[in-house]
Amino acid sequence: MRRVLKEEYDVLVVGAGPGGSMASYYASKGGAKTLLVEKSQEIGEPVRCAEAVPRLEEFKIEPSEEFVRSYIKGGYLIAPNGKRIEVRGGKTEGYVVERKIFDKYLAIRSAKVGTKIAVKSRVVDLYPCEDGFKVKVLHLGEEYTVKTKIVIAADGVESSVAEMAGLRCKKNPMEVCSCAEYEMTGVKLLDKHMMEFYFGDLSPKGYAWIFPKGDAANVGLGVIDKKKKAIEYLNEFLEHPILEGRLKDATPVEFKCGGVPVGGPIERTVGDNIMVVGDAAGQVSPLTGGGIYLAMSCGSIAGEVAAKAVKKGDYSMETLMEYERRWKERFYNTLMTELKYKNILQKLGERELNIIAEVMDEKLEEIDVKKIVLKAVKKAPSLLKYVGELIS
Amino acid sequence: MRVNYERCGYCGACVGVCKSMALELIENRIVIYQDRCKGCKACIIVCPLKALEE
Numbered sequence: 275m276r277r278v279l280k281e282e283y284d285v286l287v288v289g290a291g292p293g294g295s296m297a298s299y300y301a302s303k304g305g306a307k308t309l310l311v312e313k314s315q316e317i318g319e320p321v322r323c324a325e326a327v328p329r330l331e332e333f334k335i336e337p338s339e340e341f342v343r344s345y346i347k348g349g350y351l352i353a354p355n356g357k358r359i360e361v362r363g364g365k366t367e368g369y370v371v372e373r374k375i376f377d378k379y380l381a382i383r384s385a386k387v388g389t390k391i392a393v394k395s396r397v398v399d400l401y402p403c404e405d406g407f408k409v410k411v412l413h414l415g416e417e418y419t420v421k422t423k424i425v426i427a428a429d430g431v432e433s434s435v436a437e438m439a440g441l442r443c444k445k446n447p448m449e450v451c452s453c454a455e456y457e458m459t460g461v462k463l464l465d466k467h468m469m470e471f472y473f474g475d476l477s478p479k480g481y482a483w484i485f486p487k488g489d490a491a492n493v494g495l496g497v498i499d500k501k502k503k504a505i506e507y508l509n510e511f512l513e514h515p516i517l518e519g520r521l522k523d524a525t526p527v528e529f530k531c532g533g534v535p536v537g538g539p540i541e542r543t544v545g546d547n548i549m550v551v552g553d554a555a556g557q558v559s560p561l562t563g564g565g566i567y568l569a570m571s572c573g574s575i576a577g578e579v580a581a582k583a584v585k586k587g588d589y590s591m592e593t594l595m596e597y598e599r600r601w602k603e604r605f606y607n608t609l610m611t612e613l614k615y616k617n618i619l620q621k622l623g624e625r626e627l628n629i630i631a632e633v634m635d636e637k638l639e640e641i642d643v644k645k646i647v648l649k650a651v652k653k654a655p656s657l658l659k660y661v662g663e664l665i666s
Numbered sequence: 667m668r669v670n671y672e673r674c675g676y677c678g679a680c681v682g683v684c685k686s687m688a689l690e691l692i693e694n695r696i697v698i699y700q701d702r703c704k705g706c707k708a709c710i711i712v713c714p715l716k717a718l719e720e
């Protein structure tokens with residue numbers, strides 16, 4: 275361990291979440307000497323997640339029994355009045371995983387292609403030096419200075435590492451969803467392959483969820499609210515009449531909490547010798563709060579670009595910009611559209627949500643926002659002031 | 667700013683909104699660098715557990 279922190283590297287990745295493990299995998303695979311630094315004692319701990327991921331085939335990762343707890347076929351969107359809309363197939367398919375095991379699996383996969391890993395090792399500062407960064411790492415109370423050509427900041431919601439290098443990635447508090455969650459056993463699910471999403475005053479500016487997870491389920495919610503805390507909303511949700519007593523016999527086996535950046539991507543994700551990936555870069559779906567898939571995809575691109583830059587011997591911002599161009603090409607428009615929808619959704623009260631649910635078909639394959647909005651406005655023209663920009 | 671360690675779930679949400687870099691999460695302990703704190707209360711807003719107080 276100490277030996278690992280005494281060497282020099284081509285690429286140093288901070289944070290062994292899904293973003294960092296994928297970035298280090300592709301950096302190593304591309305031939306770069308790579309170190310992955312994780313401050314926790316155990317990769318994957320503590321869990322701050324509802325653990326739903328879409329299909330993983332595009333990453334050439336088999337959905338292994340080792341980490342998959344439930345197979346997901348879709349979800350129910352549940353309006354304040356209880357109307358259920360069933361969405362199945364396509365993008366809604368995926369898995370609920372055991373993040374503790376999944377994150378460790380991804381780190382091991384990266385180590386297998388050559389990545390060295392330092393655990394219980396926290397990056398506390400970094401400063402530019404000729405041709406790279408000197409990164410200060412604290413491990414068991416001792417300080418190490420590790421020289422690297424490229425830093426990939428994948429330090430999650432805390433977003434401190436790129437900030438140390440002068441990139442602005444701290445978030446606005448009204449754009450971070452504040453979440454609390456119990457993993458519970460004994461939950462009566464609507465369907466063991468379907469996720470449940472609840473909207474309305476029970477979870478202002480966010481939603482509450484019940485995701486099947488093997489013998490258990492993740493029951494949680496995310497809110498943006500100055501008056502009341504996520505934990506208070508969660509305790510109310512557990513006894514909410516909309517659940518018709520389905521949690522009556524449930525009991526928790528784990529408690530999780532956290533913040534999800536839902537304000538869209540940060541301005542700049544690249545600088546000289548540095549790239550920012552995942553939650554730190556705001557690469558999170560503003561509508562669902564899902565960030566695992568995006569962190570994995572953008573992390574993969576960052577790792578590839580880092581390896582290429584090392585081969586070229588050029589780690590300047592211009593070269594690393596390939597990362598920003600490529601991730602934006604794939605995801606920027608979707609993220610910005612979702613951000614627009616989210617901002618509208620957050621303004622709707624329970625009455626408006628109920629009207630929208632009423633005009634929606636009970637079973638859907640895909641959500642055609644324009645069609646739904648047109649129908650809703652026809653039924654209740656007063657909605658136009660909220661959703662007008664979507665149909666103009 | 668003060669943290670109530672009995673309430674804190676060491677999730678790091680507060681760290682992510684502190685533009686003054688006054689907060690750090692060391693494993694399961696939030697550390698506050700009082701000299702850097704500007705009292706903006708961003709951390710209080712995002713904390714899911716009411717673990718932070720002025």
Ligand SMILES: Cc1cc2nc3c(=O)[nH]c(=O)nc-3n(C[C@H](O)[C@H](O)[C@H](O)COP(=O)(O)OP(=O)(O)OC[C@H]3O[C@@H](n4cnc5c(N)ncnc54)[C@H](O)[C@@H]3O)c2cc1C
Binds near residue numbers: 288292312314533
């Ligand atoms: C309650 C909740 C529910 C969620 N549910 C879902 C869901 O169902 N599906 C989904 O797709 N997404 C979900 N998300 C979002 C998802 O968890 C994140 O988007 C995802 O984990 C981001 O991955 P990442 O690799 O960017 O960061 P992380 O997974 O957060 O990893 C960052 C790592 O960096 C380490 N680190 C931080 N600072 C340092 C440092 N200075 N030195 C060394 N290491 C450091 C941390 O310890 C951590 O291990 C949820 C989030 C929350 C809070």
Ligand code: SF4
Binds near residue numbers: 686687688698709
């Ligand atoms: S009040 Fe503002 S500056 Fe002080 S710790 Fe909280 S977020 Fe940081």
Ligand code: SF4
Binds near residue numbers: 531669678681712717
């Ligand atoms: S946001 Fe609250 S619960 Fe989370 S680490 Fe900060 S003080 Fe603790």
